Amino acid sequence: MSRIHAFCKASIAPVRAEASDRSEMVTQLLFGELVEITEVADNWLKIHSFMDGYEGWIDSKQIQDLREKEVARWLDGLVVEHSEFRIVQGPEGKQVLPKGFFRPSDSEEEFQIGKSTYRFLNEEDAKPSSxxxxxxxxxxxxxxxxxxxxxxxxxxxxxxxxxxxxxxxxxxxxxxxxxxxxxxxxxxxxxxxxxxxxxxxxxxxxxxxxxxxxxxxxxxxxxxxxxxxxxxxxxxxxxxxxxxxxxxxxx
Structure with a gap:
């Protein structure tokens, strides 16, 4: 297959030894981590991580495709977030991200990856009303x-x-x-x-x-x-x- 690149859009995504939710988890991807897709099996994708070269299978719904230009733009000035947790507003609503996720070094308020824009939020915990x-x-x-x-x-x-x-x-x-x-x-x-x-x-x-x-x-x-x-x-x-x-x- 032709080279297809993507980023992890889930906060944390399990990478498994085989194409099954019941298979052993061998590692995890954090939000913003770039991968190359090397094989497809139904709803599962075999990926190769840009960051550490690790390989395994991931649920296809937890990543999003990127074009070559978008890959280069994302890698330019990329840093690892050190705050304990950050909340962002993204294309599919609010999302809690753990320390260790990837973001551009100049992104204090919002950032874009591919066609998706994420904006940092500052919120206090409150008891849910319903x-x-x-x-x-x-x-x-x-x-x-x-x-x-x-x-x-x-x-x-x-x-x-x-x-x-x-x-x-x-x-x-x-x-x-x-x-x-x-x-x-x-x-x-x-x-x-x-x-x-x-x-x-x-x-x-x-x-x-x-x-x-x-x-x-x-x-x-x-x-x-x-x-x-x-x-x-x-x-x-x-x-x-x-x-x-x-x-x-x-x-």
Whole structure:
């Protein structure tokens, strides 16, 4: 394949030995790290890091392509951020970045990488006013099989964590969470309901939170907002139908 370059747009992205979420994590990419894509396997990409030459497989939704000129521009004057955490406003909402991420040396207020612009924010922590507001604070957190934090979370871990703050104790896995709550007809759905999704093999394999009748927040590559309908989830970024609806539950 021709040379394709990209940057890590997730705060932290796991790099795995094989093209599977269940495969061993061999390293991580931090936001802004440049890679070359060397192989494609379904939704997985084999990458070669510019920074340390390490190779492995990454979820394709956690990186974004760059043109040759954009690569050169990004590498010019690049520095490593030393602050404990920084919050940026980017194309897909707010994002918390850990120390060690990459940014241009002259970027104190905002910076651009490829076609994406990021602006630094200064915010104080505040108790979330609602379940949905708290869920939105996780936007752009990277997907990590088994994860439960801003820097790596899976779909059911996400639902468990946001409900726990409001004293709802959910089981760990989506296949367990689907067993609780009151099942709702699709026409009666409302913001705050949980939606569960079924795989081709008939297993409950995904869960998300409705933030309106037609939108859902869920962890899929990263925590994101997508379209929700009677057939399930349709990704906003490319119009792909990604998850088949099983049921809607209200706690």
């Amino acid at each position: 379940l949905i507001d708290f869920a939105l604070s996780y936007l752009n957190a990277p997907y990590l099989w088994g994860g439960k934090t801003m820097f790596g979370i899976d779909c059911s871990g996400f639902m468990q964590q946001i409900h726990r703050v409001f004293n709802y104790q959910l089981p760990r896995d989506a296949s367990q969470q689907v067993e609780i709550g009151l099942e709702m007809d699709f026409e009666d759905r409302e913001a705050g309901d949980l939606a569960f999704f079924i795989s081709e093999s008939g297993n409950i394999h995904h869960v998300g939170l409705l933030i309106s009748k037609d939108e859902i927040i869920h962890a899929h590559g990263y925590v994101r907002i997508d379209h929700f309908g009677s057939n399930g989830i349709t990704r906003k970024m490319d119009g792909v139908h990604s998850h088949k609806l099983h049921s809607i539950k209200r706690l």
